[in-house]
Amino acid sequence: MNPLAEIRFHGVRGSAPSSGTDFVEFGGDTPSVEIVAGEARLFVDAGSGLKNVAVTQDFPEEFDLVLSHYHYDHLIGLPFFEPAWRINGRLRIFAPQFGDADPAAILNTLFSAPFCPVRLEDLRPRVEIISYRPGDTFHANGGALISTASVNHPGGCSAIRICLGEGDVVYASDAEVADDPDAAALADFAKGALLFIADAMNDDADALHRRGWGHSSWRDMLGVARAAGVRTTALFHHDPRRTDISLIALDAAAQGVDPSAFMVRQGARYRLHRCAEGPARRIAERGEAAPWRCSR
Ligand SMILES: [Zn+2]
Numbered sequence: 560m561n562p563l564a565e566i567r568f569h570g571v572r573g574s575a576p577s578s579g580t581d582f583v584e585f586g587g588d589t590p591s592v593e594i595v596a597g598e599a600r601l602f603v604d605a606g607s608g609l610k611n612v613a614v615t616q617d618f619p620e621e622f623d624l625v626l627s628h629y630h631y632d633h634l635i636g637l638p639f640f641e642p643a644w645r646i647n648g649r650l651r652i653f654a655p656q657f658g659d660a661d662p663a664a665i666l667n668t669l670f671s672a673p674f675c676p677v678r679l680e681d682l683r684p685r686v687e688i689i690s691y692r693p694g695d696t697f698h699a700n701g702g703a704l705i706s707t708a709s710v711n712h713p714g715g716c717s718a719i720r721i722c723l724g725e726g727d728v729v730y731a732s733d734a735e736v737a738d739d740p741d742a743a744a745l746a747d748f749a750k751g752a753l754l755f756i757a758d759a760m761n762d763d764a765d766a767l768h769r770r771g772w773g774h775s776s777w778r779d780m781l782g783v784a785r786a787a788g789v790r791t792t793a794l795f796h797h798d799p800r801r802t803d804i805s806l807i808a809l810d811a812a813a814q815g816v817d818p819s820a821f822m823v824r825q826g827a828r829y830r831l832h833r834c835a836e837g838p839a840r841r842i843a844e845r846g847e848a849a850p851w852r853c854s855r
Pocket residue numbers: 628630712733773
């Protein structure tokens with residue numbers, strides 16, 4: 560059976576890139592996720608992981624990027640996005656509008672002196688910046704329907720749901736759900752997703768003294784996943800100081816709570832398959848081994 564999509568994690572670290580021998584297995588680049596569905600290429604967020612995207616022979620002339628918000632760790636990869644320098648065609652950037660701030664003005668400020676040596680207009684494809692408000696729906700390349708929803712994060716942030724026809728991917732980075740009266744709304748938004756990519760910056764101890772920072776613990780996010788009835792939860796936006804040894808321990812702890820959940824490693828690719836009701840069936844795999852199965 561053909562997979563619905565391939566999900567590629569180019570960056571899984573949060574807040575600031577990490578490097579060194581303690582960060583080899585899980586990687587150090589900040590958030591960027593690619594969804595390949597048929598001929599369509601869709602990127603979600605432009606963290607430093609975006610620099611890991613190579614131009615391949617089958618790379619399309621039109622590709623889309625959806626941004627969740629404007630914090631640096633979700634944008635700093637854009638000037639280093641190889642397809643934007645080598646592909647003639649069109650790059651559409653779907654950019655959220657929070658309050659009265661103009662998304663195009665924000666991006667043009669960030670990509671100008673003295674912050675950056677290049678401007679968006681220097682990129683090779685024609686760049687279109689399309690604003691959306693959290694709560695809007697729109698279509699990406701290949702016809703995928705994208706829906707969005709506001710989440711609890713300083714300055715605003717949007718969760719993003721990508722409808723792939725027979726199963727959805729929900730991306731909820733940078734969302735604080737503990738004590739959030741709207742946490743149930745995120746569970747509603749993620750309802751029944753095949754893959755829930757969720758902020759898990761905090762461990763249990765961090766969560767006690769990071770109230771208001773705009774991030775969640777893996778345990779709180781698994782509560783949302785359970786309420787939403789999602790099939791598999793990919794925990795990411797790892798704390799920049801979280802070492803491989805710590806993440807391996809948290810990976811096991813998360814699977815103790817929800818066997819479908821896992822801490823994502825940078826560079827991992829998952830093939831997303833339809834998941835019928837009933838007994839567990841494989842829905843995603845990393846490479847050709849290590850099949851991931853539904854637990855519900
Ligand atoms: Zn943020």
